[in-house]
Amino acid sequence: MNPVENTLPESPLHGIQDTLLDKHGVRLSIKRDDLLHPIIHGNKWRKLKYNLIAFRRSGKSELLTFGGAFSNHLYASAAAGKIFRIPTRAIVRGPQLDSQNPTLRFAKACGMQLHPVTRSEYRQRDCTEYLEQLKQRFTKAFILPEGGTNAAALKGVAELANSLPQHQFLVCATGSGGTLAGLLSGHTQTQVLGIAVLKNAEYLQQQISELQPSPNCAWRLLCEHHDGGYGRFSPELWQFCQWFEYTHKVPLEPIYSGKMMYALWQLIEQGYFPSGSHIIAIHTGGLQGKDGLRYRGLIGAD
Ligand SMILES: Cc1ncc(COP(=O)(O)O)c(C=O)c1O
Numbered sequence: 419m420n421p422v423e424n425t426l427p428e429s430p431l432h433g434i435q436d437t438l439l440d441k442h443g444v445r446l447s448i449k450r451d452d453l454l455h456p457i458i459h460g461n462k463w464r465k466l467k468y469n470l471i472a473f474r475r476s477g478k479s480e481l482l483t484f485g486g487a488f489s490n491h492l493y494a495s496a497a498a499g500k501i502f503r504i505p506t507r508a509i510v511r512g513p514q515l516d517s518q519n520p521t522l523r524f525a526k527a528c529g530m531q532l533h534p535v536t537r538s539e540y541r542q543r544d545c546t547e548y549l550e551q552l553k554q555r556f557t558k559a560f561i562l563p564e565g566g567t568n569a570a571a572l573k574g575v576a577e578l579a580n581s582l583p584q585h586q587f588l589v590c591a592t593g594s595g596g597t598l599a600g601l602l603s604g605h606t607q608t609q610v611l612g613i614a615v616l617k618n619a620e621y622l623q624q625q626i627s628e629l630q631p632s633p634n635c636a637w638r639l640l641c642e643h644h645d646g647g648y649g650r651f652s653p654e655l656w657q658f659c660q661w662f663e664y665t666h667k668v669p670l671e672p673i674y675s676g677k678m679m680y681a682l683w684q685l686i687e688q689g690y691f692p693s694g695s696h697i698i699a700i701h702t703g704g705l706q707g708k709d710g711l712r713y714r715g716l717i718g719a720d
Pocket of ligand 1: 490491591592595596675704
């Protein structure tokens, strides 16, 4: 069995050349965490690594987590279970399981046991009482929150921040805020910008401050780039993802990485970044999500 502690080689930093960048005098690099691992990539590996180490030390014998039917976190947790030989379970936002859903099919094929629950039960996933009930029901389970966001996850993301060369701006997609909070352990001269992928995300500011009470870096959460809300995107955003992939050879999906890059491109166009800035955008992976979008007919074949 591969020990979890084995570090993966660092992902490459990919420089982008574009006339837009020249016009505004900024440098853009993409931290290709989507290339970290063929399956458990992006922020998923960063967030799982120290959780898997904590699991090993916990004396528990299975991992239980939570996710929606198309969740990147479920996909990665199921894969980690298979690779590291850890039995896994997931409480899945239901009420029913669609046996053809590509994410759930993959999770099941990895051996993950899926427990569909109603949407109202799923909403209790962070409530102490509900978690107590789960602990009593699954006595051997190490419980990992939805999206894997907790203190151990931040430690893994901090490794990413500290692997980067000096830069002025670090940009990432923000869902729960765990990735942004972890990046705040990086260089003190850096400003971290989170692009919220969901609507009305202002509440995340408080959550991020609680997750990371003593940040090294200044940060901002930009809440105007959700493009309709979580899981939604305009035809323009998807066209941008396709253009970007064709032109710059970096694959994007429209829920996280593409939404972040589309927002970043608009910010550069608007002159948000002072001339001379070096911006690093984090590619947080999530490319499996395209299979789910294709399955639902929301995007066409590649
Ligand atoms: C591919 C991808 N990128 C970014 C994020 C956002 O990360 P966070 O929830 O830590 O803000 C997620 C969600 O977990 C994700 O799946």
